[in-house]
Amino acid sequence: MTGKKLSQKERLQPPKGTRDFLPEEMILRERVFDTVKKVFQRYGYDPFKTPAFENFELFTMKESIGTGEQDKLYMFEDKSNRKLALRFDQTVPLARVVSINPQLPKPFKRFEISRVWRYEEIKRGRYREFWQCDVDIVGTKDMLADAEIIDCAMAVVEELGFKDCFMRINNRNLLSGMMQFAGIPKDKVQDAFRAIDKLDKVGIEGVEKELESRGIKGKQKEKLLKIIGIKFGPKKALAKAKDLIGSNKEGSEGIRELEDLLDNLEAIGRMNIVVDLSMVRGLDYYTSTIFEIMSKDQKIGSLAGGGRYDKMIGAFAGSKEEIPAVGIALGIERIIELLKERDGARNKSVTKVFVIRVNDDVKKDCLKVVQKLRQAGINTQVDLMGRNLRSQLDYANSLGIPYVVVVGKEEVKSRKYKLKDMATGEEKQITLEEIISRIA
């Protein structure tokens, strides 16, 4: 290899775009992952995992992530010249696994919480190594599946305490219909999508300019602007779109799917839904419903995104039949950033009790106390350095450990130990059993 030579200091840094997670950060992350997992499982999704890297060629297949994204792959070769790449997302590996495991009962419902890697420009909140939380349903075209995915993802963000979110939905078939209605030639469709996708950032005038600069002018432009300008409640928006698109086949199919989806969401009782005909989403593999969870707080942007990808798995399997699928990925890194801002101070340790051994004479008794606390399921630390009382207290303090138990000669004799509440400073001389029942 010809790579750069690093200084001692550089060598010890995490590689660019990656992070070390110290306990204070990991305790929060694990709490978030546990909540996400609990809700996913409540909806009947099962755990599942794929390797950290895949055959490089999996990502270059026509039905995979698309050429625009391939530049972001971390590629390498193993020692037998196999071309490999760290995985880019969790959807393509899922599709691969389902395509080679036709025995899996359908629908196949799985969740995955793992790392993915993308070699991209690093911005605030964007890293090259990050976690994703996905749920997917494989094997049904029923719009009830799309509704369930939406409901489940919304339940996750609500459980995490985001109360002001809504789901923004659209449909790729409807988008195709719009393009046909507006008379956009096939080779300009991607340009049009890209321009429309900027609506949030640049406003309708911005989109107009963007369309012009991409050579979409006159009637074509006017028709597109008319459609993306539709801003009503879901049902009205669809009626209006229907009027405009008329008998266009793909467009009508898209509208039918959206209507069906809205009916299902109503049946579930999930009402915070907005149909947004200007939403496009980047990835090539979507074929029907697409959606994003948005916060009403404009600064925050989207917390999750996904959609239906009915062609990928069948194409991977080399089958003529579709194996339909729908899924969503939570932007868990952004969610964690928001929780940090919202909740402020965090725990530095999972430890609940620190046991102080006053001196070496009481070591044995002290270790017995520690064992009993642990047996009672209480997360317990004990001095491992033979330090004095002051240093032991300082250590417990620096980790924010809520309770301290003092074991000295007197305590051993009386079998009553000093329990100190580190937040209030309150001290009590009580038996071990009383200590356990107080803090377990």
Place this chain on the structure above:
Amino acid sequence: MTGKKLSQKERLQPPKGTRDFLPEEMILRERVFDTVKKVFQRYGYDPFKTPAFENFELFTMKESIGTGEQDKLYMFEDKSNRKLALRFDQTVPLARVVSINPQLPKPFKRFEISRVWRYEEIKRGRYREFWQCDVDIVGTKDMLADAEIIDCAMAVVEELGFKDCFMRINNRNLLSGMMQFAGIPKDKVQDAFRAIDKLDKVGIEGVEKELESRGIKGKQKEKLLKIIGIKFGPKKALAKAKDLIGSNKEGSEGIRELEDLLDNLEAIGRMNIVVDLSMVRGLDYYTSTIFEIMSKDQKIGSLAGGGRYDKMIGAFAGSKEEIPAVGIALGIERIIELLKERDGARNKSVTKVFVIRVNDDVKKDCLKVVQKLRQAGINTQVDLMGRNLRSQLDYANSLGIPYVVVVGKEEVKSRKYKLKDMATGEEKQITLEEIISRIA
């Protein structure tokens, strides 16, 4: 890149040495990880994570994994020619993080459950991508730390149901002393270690042959065989070793450390300990105590291994002072294989209830039932394909879902739903509240 071109079929396989984990496998793995985590936390270890890859040069530093292991690294370059490598273990990254974060309170106690990668020959039960579970204590030379690590790891394997395990311990200083006592020249020490390390597999005669073939003969050989032949309880074994080694400085230091460790283990009440003077362990970085959890079942071999590495972190930090550390890695992949053999049939889904919607007329009512079950914290699935009753039952059966609730016209009217226990076949017509209190 010049790598091989893959066929469609090869492209869809997980790369060599890696695995896909379907739900049946993942449900078991997560249960194991959760148990491990619970016990680690009970001992006051905090969660912590480092990136999947590191700067390649981290692993080639003198104090790192050693030249013998470097061949096993998965190396690659990112698009800015940074030389990177997937991580080989969790110890070197831990040492790196501590070396650049001097503010961390000491002792620093963390656990990590993550993947590591080693490009090695694949054998039964050995993969190139696998999980490790580590606990480490950084910042104290006190042998109470070694004792706690041993106690904690034993508590994990016991909690997982392995009742016939013991901890085999030795000491690198004592090993050095033995080599000096036997008069082994420095350049033959590694050879001697490798020969001794084979004792389990080839017996004492095998070791004798191995020593001879490596040029260790006559008095040197006799002296070595005498020491590794010592087979008494821990205290006697140490007394005997002391007699032989006499005033050798490193050897005496090793014996003192072992005695201290045994005292601490006795104080904790952890008695299933064997001192084995023939145990060496492969990695270069150990400096003092080394240990392995063994099963009494000879076929199984070691379930965990670790030791004290007092020089690595200080060397990384470029400090003249030692930053001592001790830790253990559970061989969690082997443990999982053993649990599979032991426990037999496994769950294919986390889902507890499947709700059957008899037809589309009751869809709304059916979805309400589903919502209520989920709100009660019950993992619930509902038909997402509009299938007939038979197919819905077959699906629930194929996933081993324990309960089915039937929602039809009659049930909606009477507000009593049919609850079927899939294991016994028993059916009951009861209210939703009764269903929830029965299975929550």
